[in-house]
Amino acid sequence: MRTTILAGAAALLMTAPAFAQAPYPIGHIADYSGATSDVGVPYGRGVQDALAWVNANRRIGGRTMNVMTMDYGYQAQRAIAQYQAWMSRERPVAIQGWGTADTEALTTFVTRDRVPYISGSYSAALTDPTGRAPRAEKAAPFNFFYGPSYSDSLRAMLIWAQQDWRARGQTGRPRYVHMGANHPYPNSPKAAGEALATELGFDVIPAIQFALTPGDYTAQCLTLKNQGANYAYLGNTAGSNISVLRACQTVGVQVQFLGNVWGMDENAMKAAGAAANGVVFPVRTSAVWGQDAPGMANIRAISRISDQAGTAYRPVHYLAGVCAAMLMVEAMETAAERGQVNGVSIRDGFYTRQNWVPNGFDGVCAPSNFTAEDHRGTLSVALYRAVVNGDTTQGSVDDLMRAGTMRLEPVTTINLDRRRDWLGW
Amino acid sequence: MSMTPSGDFRTSYAADMTIFPTRNSRLALLIGLAVLLCAPLVLGRYELSLMIQIGFLGIAALGLNILVGFTGQISIGHAAFFGFGAFASAWLVEHGVPVPLAIPLAGVATALVGLVFGLPAARLKGLYLAIATLAAQFILEDFFARARWFTGGVAGRITEPFTLLGLRFDHDETYFYVVVFWVVVMFVAAANLMRSRDGRALVAVRDHYLSAELMGINLAYYRTLSFGIASFYAGVGGALYAHYLLFVSVEAFNILFSIQFLAMVIIGGLGSVMGSLMGAAFMVLMPELVQSAAQALEGGAIDRALSLGASINFLREMAIGAAIILFLIFEPDGLARRWRLMKAYWKLYPYSH
Incomplete structure (x- = not known):
């Protein structure tokens, strides 16, 4: 009996460091x-x-x-x-x-x-x-x-859209429309976007729905055209947005698309081809693949x-x-x-650092600030434009980006105020 | 062993209708139940969570079996009723009804909805009825997505755990007993229903509707009633699901889930009460088996050739499809018949003829 207890104790002692090191x-x-x-x-x-x-x-x-x-x-x-x-x-x-x-x-x-x-x-x-x-x-x-946040990204894009509208010498009220599936993700910034759009002097037209999955969205594009929208927010992810972009190109819609942060990327640009040209969307990192920055080595x-x-x-x-x-x-x-x-x-x-960039990722990860009162990590939204000026059906994304057939062109960076009434919605 | 004399010596209807014919079979049932109740002491939470899932899915599958297997109707909207039960229970709890009461009330509410959507069954048969129930599936799904007051809209609804007399049943070990209680109640009720006048009427409708009508069975009444009963079971199953997961989302109750209920009934055995539970067990355990098989093969040549790790979700759904096809071809009467054959084999061994 005693030997069993001793053996058990010994076994426990031997495994104790292993417990301490458990991942x-x-x-x-x-x-x-x-x-x-x-x-x-x-x-x-x-x-x-x-x-x-x-x-x-x-x-x-x-x-x-x-x-x-x-x-x-x-x-x-x-x-x-x-x-x-x-x-x-x-x-x-x-x-x-x-x-x-x-x-x-x-x-x-x-x-x-x-x-x-x-x-x-x-x-x-x-x-x-x-x-x-x-x-x-x-x-x-x-x-x-x-x-x-989705809402802050959309706010930044609307502020840019207002500047863009003036810069193009347009008069009258621009028309803004929210597009996306009836799902918590595309719905998330809807109210915030429409509220700010109204505040900035846009005419807000009723939202247009399209599913999160790829499909034929010609009907949605015809609505977009008939209602004469100037700026349209695409709330879904890249896969279904491609379908909308292609359908709208076929229908001949003249609208400036504003993509959600998940709504556009290099793969989607290749898939949508020329239809993706001109889409403005936020990019979260200070550099993209293929660019040089100190953090890129890591x-x-x-x-x-x-x-x-x-x-x-x-x-x-x-x-x-x-x-x-x-x-x-x-x-x-x-x-x-x-x-x-x-x-x-x-x-x-998460609260200990100011302008927090993970060590070794300078120039890639954008600075974040979290406090016990406010989890909006950043209010600085870097807007990029997807530029496609050629045939994207041949070659890999890497080749197309290198050749300049596709590129991500910085548009502007909008720094939003840390408004308390914008927190949480 | 439940030994019965060879030959039919039963002298009363009661003896003829009994569910468990011998003392030993009743004993076996009690021992089995006692062993089951000890499961939380022995099994881990993973195994218990699988058993809980088998429980609430089995209850809902039993409802579908009453409709499809016993009454000969068809429904490809069962998941929507399951979902309605889940949302109804969550909604009732939100409005101050205690969870133990909300579960049966959700069943009743779902039964009422089922009666409404079962009305076409009074007129339609076969493929036409299938399409009518498909409409129920889509109407209810759309209702879930839009009725924010009832379901929380597309964002879903968070609900409370099961509490009774100050005890919280919010862990696998404890919630297991809640599910076992409902499984026993619902399965005993179904077994008894099938021995009653109404139950026999349902079977008569299935076997030959014209003969049934000639015998004075009101076809429209029993077909609609069958939908109501099936929905009650789906509602209770859904409510148990809601208070297990503590979150109900419209996304869960899609057409694929409805097909899975049909698959449970087919695999378990049409027209068999216990088969429903076996079918549910099969549908819960098979994806887990596929997952463990994929994990066992990880890193091997097969894994590299088929990239199992990345496509495990697709593999699981393919396995369900394959299982339905294989059962339809090789065992159309389902697991319940296989179980009877196995019992007969042991009873008669070694003189199987």
Whole structure:
């Protein structure tokens, strides 16, 4: 009997250091097969590669991360089922998430369980940690994301649109229309956009619906044409926006499209061809693939995790995924330096830096500022124009970007005021 | 073993209608139930969560089986009724009804909706009825997306966990008992329904509607009633789902889910009460098996050739389709018949003829 106890104690002692070194469980909910997988794949790949790169190169408080990636197919209830399974078993210390419907639904749960949740959704409803802002519906103290919120992006594009309207010497009131699926993600900035558009002197015409999946949207384009819209916001992701752009080109619609941050990228430019020419949309990183910046060396090293040949072209969403993952990693490192790594200490890790650019990613990740009162990481929106001046059917995205057949042209950077009445909606 | 004498010695209707014919089979049932109730002490949360899913899906599948297997009607809108039950329960809880009461009330509300959408069944048969129920699916789905007051719109609705006498059933270990309770109640009710006058009328409608009508069975009444019963089961199943997941979203209740309910009924066995539960178990466990198979093959040659990891979601859905085809060809009477054959094999061993 005594020997068994001794042996047991010895075994426990031997495994104790192993327990101390147990990797931090990290949840990763990605859309690799659902309606938004066109942009979900590069973003999720960026998150996964960045975390794998961190695991290969450094330790957080002496430990690695155990990243549990789950493809939820853009089905909110699957994400929630997975979240509850994780919370009853692995208990992740932080989660990298994706869509608006699932992130907004999970807000209640992550607040209760105190798990920092870094989403691919930039819904403004996730930006008020206290719930006290005038238009906020509920508090989201554990929700973070990298980049400007959907509402702020749209506000910036509307401010640009007003300048553009004047610069083109147009008179009268420009007409603005919101387009997108009836889904929490495209709906998220609708009210904010229409409110500001009215304030800026636009005529707001009734929203036009189109599904999140590719399809024939000629009818929507005819409506757009008949109503004489001048500026149209595309609230969906790239895949279905391509269908709209192509249909509108066929119909001959003369409208300036404003894309959501997920609404346009290099792959979509290749697929839409000339129809994508002129679309204005926000880009979250200070540099895109193929440009040079001090942080690009690390981005290329991360890219090689899933592309050993180093030949893959990484669209804007991949870079944003890396930045989002690195913010979480540095917040975890701060938590580790201060003692324990848990949900609350990681959340507080998000508040420690001003103009926060993850170490080694200068010139790529844009500076973020999070405070306990305000989770709008940035209010600076860099607008780019997709320029396509040739045939995109031949050659890879990499070739087309190199040849200049497609390019991302900086338009302007709009710095919004940190208005309290804009917080949370 | 439930040994019965060879030959028919039953002298009363009661003996003829009994569900469990021998003392041993009743004992086996009680022991089985007792073992089941001990499951949370032994099993992990993952296994329990699978059993909970089998439970609420099984209840809804049983409803569809009453409609399709026992009455011979067809419905490809069952997921919409399941969803209605989930939303109704969440809505009732939002308005101050305690969860234990909201679950049966959601069933009743869904039954009323089912009766309305079952009205075409009084007139239509076969493919025409299938299309009418398809319309129900789309009408309800659209209603869920628009009726913000009821469903929270496209953003969905968050709801409360099951609480009774101050106890919160918000973990797999505890919620398991809630589901077991409802599974037992609903399955016993269905088994008894089928022994009653109304149950036999449903079966008569299925077997030959003209003969049934000649015997004085009101076809329109029983066809519509069958929709009501099926919807009640779907509603209770949906309500149990809502208070398990604590979040209800319109996206979950699409046409694919309706087809999955049909698949459960076909795989489990049309016209079999226990078959519904077996079908639900099959549909819950198979995707998990596909996932573990893909994980076991990870890194191997097959994985590299087919890139299993990236396409696991597609693989799962393909496996469901393949299972339906294989069952229709090789075992059209479903798992319930296979189970009967297995029991017979053991009983008669080694003299199977």
